[in-house]
Amino acid sequence: DRIELRQADALSVPDLFRPASFDLIVCHNVLEFVSNPATLLDGVAMVARRDALLSFLTRNRAGEALKAAVAVSE
DSSP states (O other): OOOOOOOOOGGGHHHHSOTTOEEEEEEESOGGGSSOHHHHHHHHHHHEEEEEEEEEEOOOHHHHHHHHHHHHHO
């Protein structure tokens, strides 16, 4: 009863959830696809509790090169 799934544009996070309602936010492979990452980060900050844990991962050149190297060595 504490888990609720919603599907929407990532930039609408503040409209979907109450302020300070999350203890944990995982945002993996999202920032590189939104038109304005700063707006998304502002929204995430708004819905995160003060002591929330936040996890952000984004793709970048170094990560893609490492992924390719690992795939070749397997």
